[in-house]
Amino acid sequence: MSTVLLPDPAPVGADPMLPRVARVLARRRDGPDVWTLDIEEEGGGTGFAPGQFNMLTAFGVGEAPISISGDAASPNRQVHTIRDVGPVSGALARLKPGDPLGLRGPFGVGWPMTEAEGQDVVVVAGGLGLAPLRPALYHLLAERERFGRIVLLYGTRSPGDILFRRELESWRRRLDVDIEVTVDHAGGDWRGHVGVVTTLIPRSAFDSANAIALVCGPEIMMRFAIVALRDVGLADEAIYLSMERNMKCAVGLCGHCQFGPDFVCRDGPVFRYDRLSRLIGLKEI
Amino acid sequence: MQASGLDRIIREHRFFAGLDEEAIALICGCAKNVRFEAGQYLFREGDAADQFYLIRHGRVVMEMAAPGHGAMSFQTLGENEVAGISWLIPPYRWRYDAKAMDLVRAVSLDAACLRGKCEVDHHLGYELMKRFVPVVAERLHATRMQLLDVYGTPA
Amino acid sequence: MPQKQTLTPDGLQALLDVLQARGYRVVGPTVRDRAIVYDDISSLADLPAGWTDEQDNGQYRLVRRDDEALFGYAVGPQSWKQFLHVPIQRLWKATRAGDDIRVSQEPVADEKLAFLGVRACELDAIRIQDRVMTGGEYVDPHYKARRDGAFLIAVNCSTAGGTCFCVSMDTGPKAETGFDLALTELDDGAGFVVEAGSEAGKAVLDELPARAANADEEAAAEAVVARTASSMGREMPAEGLRELLLDNLEHPRWDDVATRCLTCANCTMVCPTCFCTSVEDSSDLTGTESSRSRRWDSCFTMDYSYIHGGSVRSSTASRYRQWMTHKLATWVDQFGSSGCVGCGRCITWCPVGIDITEEVRAIRDSGRAEGGRNAG
Numbered sequence: 001m002s003t004v005l006l007p008d009p010a011p012v013g014a015d016p017m018l019p020r021v022a023r024v025l026a027r028r029r030d031g032p033d034v035w036t037l038d039i040e041e042e043g044g045g046t047g048f049a050p051g052q053f054n055m056l057t058a059f060g061v062g063e064a065p066i067s068i069s070g071d072a073a074s075p076n077r078q079v080h081t082i083r084d085v086g087p088v089s090g091a092l093a094r095l096k097p098g099d100p101l102g103l104r105g106p107f108g109v110g111w112p113m114t115e116a117e118g119q120d121v122v123v124v125a126g127g128l129g130l131a132p133l134r135p136a137l138y139h140l141l142a143e144r145e146r147f148g149r150i151v152l153l154y155g156t157r158s159p160g161d162i163l164f165r166r167e168l169e170s171w172r173r174r175l176d177v178d179i180e181v182t183v184d185h186a187g188g189d190w191r192g193h194v195g196v197v198t199t200l201i202p203r204s205a206f207d208s209a210n211a212i213a214l215v216c217g218p219e220i221m222m223r224f225a226i227v228a229l230r231d232v233g234l235a236d237e238a239i240y241l242s243m244e245r246n247m248k249c250a251v252g253l254c255g256h257c258q259f260g261p262d263f264v265c266r267d268g269p270v271f272r273y274d275r276l277s278r279l280i281g282l283k284e285i
Numbered sequence: 286m287q288a289s290g291l292d293r294i295i296r297e298h299r300f301f302a303g304l305d306e307e308a309i310a311l312i313c314g315c316a317k318n319v320r321f322e323a324g325q326y327l328f329r330e331g332d333a334a335d336q337f338y339l340i341r342h343g344r345v346v347m348e349m350a351a352p353g354h355g356a357m358s359f360q361t362l363g364e365n366e367v368a369g370i371s372w373l374i375p376p377y378r379w380r381y382d383a384k385a386m387d388l389v390r391a392v393s394l395d396a397a398c399l400r401g402k403c404e405v406d407h408h409l410g411y412e413l414m415k416r417f418v419p420v421v422a423e424r425l426h427a428t429r430m431q432l433l434d435v436y437g438t439p440a
Numbered sequence: 441m442p443q444k445q446t447l448t449p450d451g452l453q454a455l456l457d458v459l460q461a462r463g464y465r466v467v468g469p470t471v472r473d474r475a476i477v478y479d480d481i482s483s484l485a486d487l488p489a490g491w492t493d494e495q496d497n498g499q500y501r502l503v504r505r506d507d508e509a510l511f512g513y514a515v516g517p518q519s520w521k522q523f524l525h526v527p528i529q530r531l532w533k534a535t536r537a538g539d540d541i542r543v544s545q546e547p548v549a550d551e552k553l554a555f556l557g558v559r560a561c562e563l564d565a566i567r568i569q570d571r572v573m574t575g576g577e578y579v580d581p582h583y584k585a586r587r588d589g590a591f592l593i594a595v596n597c598s599t600a601g602g603t604c605f606c607v608s609m610d611t612g613p614k615a616e617t618g619f620d621l622a623l624t625e626l627d628d629g630a631g632f633v634v635e636a637g638s639e640a641g642k643a644v645l646d647e648l649p650a651r652a653a654n655a656d657e658e659a660a661a662e663a664v665v666a667r668t669a670s671s672m673g674r675e676m677p678a679e680g681l682r683e684l685l686l687d688n689l690e691h692p693r694w695d696d697v698a699t700r701c702l703t704c705a706n707c708t709m710v711c712p713t714c715f716c717t718s719v720e721d722s723s724d725l726t727g728t729e730s731s732r733s734r735r736w737d738s739c740f741t742m743d744y745s746y747i748h749g750g751s752v753r754s755s756t757a758s759r760y761r762q763w764m765t766h767k768l769a770t771w772v773d774q775f776g777s778s779g780c781v782g783c784g785r786c787i788t789w790c791p792v793g794i795d796i797t798e799e800v801r802a803i804r805d806s807g808r809a810e811g812g813r814n815a816g
Binding site for chain 3: 015016017018019020021057059060061062063085098099100102244245246248249251252253254255256258260261263266279282283284285
């Protein structure tokens with residue numbers, strides 16, 4: 001026997017590389033090419049932290065990382081928001097209630113909900129970035145008294161692209177949270193803001209010396225949002241963002257999701273900004 | 286009464302912060318309080334850019350009318366923001382429509398009057414440029430981000 | 441430290457026989473397609489007796505020696521990773537019956553492997569892959585099953601390859617640990633000095649017709665290794681290497697190497713530590729049976745970093761930079777050691793002859809940080 005000592009592999013049932021069979025409970029269209037699937041696992045869900053993701057398999061087609069966009073307090077009903085951009089996401093988006101699919105996860109590091117306690121929380125979302133932030137918002141609102149001011153700044157392309165619109169409107173009616181929605185352009189029937197989401201940052205009221213920012217959206221938008229957040233006084237250690245890279249295994253072994261020394265699937269997808277600040281400004285890292 | 290109230294407004298407005306007394310007095314001479322009801326236009330595309338506005342209360346939407354598209358809005362402006370840049374650049378004509386979304390209270394500044402004073406007093410001119418150029422740059426930056434259509438579905 | 445012993449060439453055949461009798465699949469070097477590759481070995485006759493390799497940038501050829509040394513070459517295009525971290529590995533199968541799907545994990549391999557002729561650099565590469573595949577939070581069961589119980593017979597190199605630089609990477613040429621048996625082939629057919637490196641190695645050695653090595657033989661073995669150590673084909677300036685590369689991510693050298701690199705991925709295929717993989721799902725025509733397989737992948741492909749309709753690293757410069765900075769710098773952050781063992785395969789098998797040691801030297805000698813245009 002060779003002198004090398006190796007740890008035992010996880011028992012078969014718990015192998016994170018093996019998909020568990022789950023079933024679609026409900027399917028909703030949430031925007032152009034955007035679908036939300038409610039998924040149920042046999043034996044109930046394992047629970048997840050806001051910001052984590054699952055790997056969903058359309059059997060015979062392939063697998064894709066999909067943000068969990070539901071409420072962490074209801075783990076049995078796993079909600080995923082999918083944009084149809086290719087064969088795998090398209091196959092997943094077309095699944096109907098009752099259809100089976102494969103599920104692996106949850107994976108990754110989530111939003112810093114504990115660190116945020118006692119502080120103002122500024123959530124900056126762009127486009128589909130609102131999906132992985134929604135579980136954080138559910139938590140913030142459910143545990144409202146643990147946090148200071150809560151501000152959601154959401155930007156998207158046009159009013160027709162607004163994700164979770166009814167939910168946003170109902171949150172807007174609350175008196176204990178500030179919701180501002182802006183679009184890049186609109187027609188005459190839009191009465192909200194028009195302009196990039198970063199312009200909402202200097203206009204919103206929060207204590208930058210005691211605030212934490214959660215940012216998610218296209219990488220360009222996140223970079224500019226971070227500039228605007230730093231301009232109003234947030235420290236690099238107070239800003240968190242969710243990165244996205246090509247993923248095949250989600251356990252830090254296939255190499256695809258590397259961003260510098262970090263594996264986005266395992267060391268992220270949520271990162272504190274100071275950890276990435278040097279690399280995020282460089283091209284093609 | 287109105288003059289001293291305006292004086293305070295201009296003096297305290299973020300846009301004119303740091304100006305000396307003489308400049309403030311010059312600007313006040315070109316200013317007056319105005320109000321727009323919801324739906325009223327502050328200015329329209331093609332009109333002479335004779336005044337610009339410091340928004341004190343309410344929101345203004347910048348729009349362009351396109352055949353078949355109705356009014357397309359590309360920016361909303363709120364409290365403490367400036368509506369109107371073309372007054373600075375020949376031929377001093379508005380390129381867009383600006384409409385009040387709700388009741389808007391603003392300070393209107395007579396552009397022709399101010400331009401005249403700036404020609405005579407270059408110090409005032411430079412102070413105004415220092416405050417306006419960043420606004421123009423910010424708008425350009427924001428416009429570029431909108432142009433990149435970062436939320437768009439990939440090709 | 442167990443006492444060194446001596447084996448005759450016939451004794452080496454006895455080693456193969458003992459291993460086969462114990463149920464091992466013995467793989468080792470053999471000549472095929474004008475290269476020395478690793479394949480199943482049943483007798484000494486399969487070994488590349490009397491062959492050596494001449495290696496240089498983008499060059500490899502076999503040349504006859506004027507003796508019949510069995511291990512008188514450096515390394516070929518393959519490494520032992522093809523047996524441990526296999527090129528294609530099915531992960532699971534799913535069977536569908538109506539709306540029901542049942543997923544079954546692919547059973548792990550049930551095979552005892554014995555590797556004959558593992559160089560010191562290769563021992564280090566295996567150690568590095570052990571750390572990657574089984575030393576983290578996720579332990580790959582397929583790698584572990586093949587690795588556990590593998591019997592490693594190391595060979596101390598008697599000749600340094602034209603592109604070798606194990607000395608400057610501190611990984612050889614002498615095999616220090618991680619083997620069950622280590623052989624040093626003495627010159628002129630005088631036999632092998634052998635030492636056991638584990639209990640399993642000792643047990644096998646006890647069954648062989650070996651005798652205690654005398655002082656001359658031990659000295660001769662040490663001389664062989666010393667000769668190899670002093671004739672390395674290349675040298676890696678390894679001091680402060682991680683910081684050098686991470687401080688120079690925008691160095692113009694990346695654009696320079698990009699004018700030469702074809703992104704053919706040869707380097708990642710021949711590298712004994714590269715571990716990146718991709719997965720492929722497939723199904724039969726009726727959709728009843730589907731499966732997922734894992735296969736080797738390379739950071740040099742356009743697909744590797746594809747998201748949202750484009751690749752994050754689409755320029756050649758960015759992909760070359762990713763490979764080299766991962767191998768020599770960020771590997772240290774991830775796994776606690778360099779990812780490079782100094783075997784030189786990437787230099788030999790690059791069709792345009794890019795030399796990783798030369799690329800490092802160019803950045804180091806340029807004496808400036810963050811100079812020049814952004815890579816890309």
